[in-house]
Amino acid sequence: MHLITRIIQLLSLTLFSCVTQADDNLDWHTQSNYTQIISTHVHLDLSVDFKQKQLSGYIEHTLKRLAPDVTELKLDTRDLTILKVEHFDNQQWHKGEFALAKETDFRGSQLVIKLKPQTTKIRVYYHSTPEASGLQWLSPAQTAGKKHPFMFSQSQAIHARSWMPIQDTPAMRVSYSATIRTDKHLRPVMSADNNPQWHDDGIYQFTMPQPIPPYLIAIAAGNIHHKTMSKQTAIYSEPEYLDVAAKEFEDTQAMIDATEKLYGEYRWNQYDLLILPPSFPFGGMENPRLSFITPTVIAGDKSLVNLIAHELAHSWSGNLVTNATWRDLWLNEGFTSYVENRIMESVFGKKRAMMERTLDSQGLRQEVEELDESDTILHIAMQGRDPDDAFSGIPYTKGHLFLWFLEQRFGREKFDLFLKAYFDNHAFQSIDTRGFIAYLDKHLISQYPGKVTIEEVKTWIFKPGLPTFTPLAQSDTFTKVQQHMDSWLSNRAALSDIPTKQWTVHEWLYFINNLPEEISKEQLALLDKTYQLTLSTNNEIAHAWLLLSLQKKYYVVNQRLENYLISIGRRKLIVPLYEALISDEKTRPFAVSIYQKARAGYHPLAQSTIDALFTEYE
Structure with missing residues (x-):
């Protein structure tokens, strides 16, 4: 040894x-x-x-x-x-x-x-x-x-x-x-x-x-084969994914280096990625030294590598310092989502990091409206419930926004020093929410009085929804996308006038997710014909477009939808599509026929979630 x-x-x-x-x-x-x-x-x-x-x-x-x-x-x-x-x-x-x-x-x-x-x-x-x-x-x-x-x-x-x-x-x-x-x-x-x-x-x-x-x-x-990417990183996967994954995720070492500068030493020696078959039910799992990764993020243009930044960030928040119970999940995922965004800013720039934060914030606000109020609390009550129920956008994005709020109030320099010390002082330990609040009060709030009150902290952690003082994530890039969308919808410009050739996946997601409620099938058909959205090979763009199409009953996407649901098992991407199909009596038989083909290839966690959807809408 x-x-x-x-x-x-x-x-x-x-x-x-x-x-x-x-x-x-x-x-x-x-x-x-x-x-x-x-x-x-x-x-x-x-x-x-x-x-x-x-x-x-x-x-x-x-x-x-x-x-x-x-x-x-x-x-x-x-x-x-x-x-x-x-x-x-x-x-x-x-x-x-x-x-x-x-x-x-x-x-x-x-x-x-x-x-x-x-x-x-x-x-x-x-x-x-x-x-x-x-x-x-x-x-x-x-x-x-x-x-x-x-x-x-x-x-x-x-x-x-x-x-x-x-x-x-x-x-x-x-x-x-x-x-x-x-x-x-x-x-x-x-x-x-x-x-x-x-x-x-x-x-x-x-x-x-x-x-x-x-x-x-x-x-x-x-x-499972192996390919080295850098001094500290490698890909493990079936041969079919090896080269494309190594190319897609070649910036992983740069992410490690950036995080060490921010929050201290990477303490796990090696950081490798295992690319799993597409049935893996999550985007990634932060297993130390070898994160498990879905192939759905291999987009060919590094547009979805924030998931790698997220799993890497867990090497500090989650793996190094861990939530003591599953009602404290936000201490893992909120911190990790915040660190992920800081990694993306360091490696890919502020513009991209703000687009990702804005998309997440927008998704969170919609989710807050849909969830039971009690499930929008960071310190969620979990006794008697399966801890898998704790996983939603709340611990991830609400937790992220809380830390961003602290960063804005105290200033980035002071907050970074606090966070680095937090990771160091609790390394290889578990902590619960009350323990974190006590540490925050002693080492930040009391050190700089007048910046944040304990009452504000408790509002974030113990109250439902989003506080009135939640910082607003805004992207200048998305403002321009919105302007182009408004010009087209008001007939002041044609689709061909929108400069989409240089758009990132984030701009496409903002565009699709913010199309108006009253958009017509004819307008959807024109969008599809112009941009070939139904044929998109980017799994995130395809998901957003297919979900919108189902909501607007634009059923010409059905064959693409079937192929999509059969080919991948990531819950984030498939469950909302099944829910949209199952909740509509007209499309429920179609959902049954797809699920009969796809179920055997899904992970047990995905199966149980979708099985429950069918039961709910019986």
């Missing part, structure tokens, strides 16, 4: 249970006893079985007692088959006693393991099931290469428990290692130190020395 790795491990042992969290705000979504005993390190020894669609083997927990009289280790599981348990004491492994409770709700089944006073480690032998919500198993036909199967995990928010028995809470942190066995023609990768060399025996070793919350433990396996 390298000396520096060992030093990191020793230092991090003191951090596993460090959480800035109020006693009355513990994580409701775990059934583990993480306040009494925790894992400081886990080792996974798993085989990847594509025929059975399961991971099988064992997980080994190295234990640290926080309460000296604790007699049980309680772990989270869901849809796991537990085979046996062993405990380690007196330098030997012994058969252990365990009980698996019945599943009562979406939290799964609590696994209770008896401990002896001298027990230092526990092994749980188990296998996952094909129903695991945190895994997707793809047939060769569902991959880019069409020759080999593919598997990947998605553990956020509480899906890690569906493929390993663990204390599935972001309030605790754990280092991990793994031995993964798979077909010799396939390669596994993890959110750890990935070796780009193929192993002929199909056995791979992984180490993640830094302590991370369990939802960031990630795995994938398939015909």
Whole structure:
């Protein structure tokens, strides 16, 4: 083991249970006893079985007692088959006693393991099931290469428990290692130190020395190849995506360098990207050292690389400093969205960063009108609810705007120094909302009195909607787009007069999203004929146009719509389209026919979301 790795491990042992969290705000979504005993390190020894669609083997927990009289280790599981348990004491492994409770709700089944006073480690032998919500198993036909199967995990928010028995809470942190066995023609990768060399025996070793919350433990396996982009970055993907992804995301190193200048050292050594098959339900997942990325952002012109900036930003906000519970999600996503925008400004300029902030703000204001008022609170009430319900534009963009508000009030220089110190002082720790407010008050508000009041902060965090003092994001570029749109709609100019040849994806999105409510089908047809919007290969532009077309009943897009919904599984892009189809009785049968073809290729998270839509509109 390298000396520096060992030093990191020793230092991090003191951090596993460090959480800035109020006693009355513990994580409701775990059934583990993480306040009494925790894992400081886990080792996974798993085989990847594509025929059975399961991971099988064992997980080994190295234990640290926080309460000296604790007699049980309680772990989270869901849809796991537990085979046996062993405990380690007196330098030997012994058969252990365990009980698996019945599943009562979406939290799964609590696994209770008896401990002896001298027990230092526990092994749980188990296998996952094909129903695991945190895994997707793809047939060769569902991959880019069409020759080999593919598997990947998605553990956020509480899906890690569906493929390993663990204390599935972001309030605790754990280092991990793994031995993964798979077909010799396939390669596994993890959110750890990935070796780009193929192993002929199909056995791979992984180490993640830094302590991370369990939802960031990630795995994938398939015909995965490697291409270096820079000293610190690389692409992992099927061969079909390798070169185009490396070209699209070649600025990743520049993003790392820019963020280090703003907020301090990148503490994870390598930052690689795994390009997943298009069924991946999210834009990206910030798994440390290896972010999982949807191929839908490979646009050919770097127009959607803000997603890479977002996942990279999590290396500071989320991975380094983590929300202690899922009602504190805004501490991950709001901070990350703010840092993302600062990265984009540093690398691509203020004009682009402001366009992206303006689009996000506009989308947020629409979402605030559509959501239940209680769901527009940053510190959202989550007890009794699936934590996946917390994911909306609220923690992302409202959180971003709150930090932008602080930046404007205190000035960028002071706020940057505060944010850098915040990341440093809470590195490898978890924090809840109350802990953040106390830190903000002590280190910023009280340091510069008269700039921001605690009442204003609490309005942002605990009140619904957007405060009246929310800063307004405005783009001069969009003002010009609006002027061109108004001239066309008022017959003062033709479409051919609008200088669209140099437009960015952001200008197109603003144009489509801001067309008036009363626009006619004839006008839509003219737009389509002039700009070929139905045939757009940019997935964001296509989504905006297809959604508008459905809302205006411009059904000539139906074939493109079907192809679009069958070819990708990113929830952000497909769920609004399905909702528009399902909510209209005339197009619901069309939605059924598409879904019958597409469902098998969607991730379980996407399936459950769309299944619920059909149930809602029955």
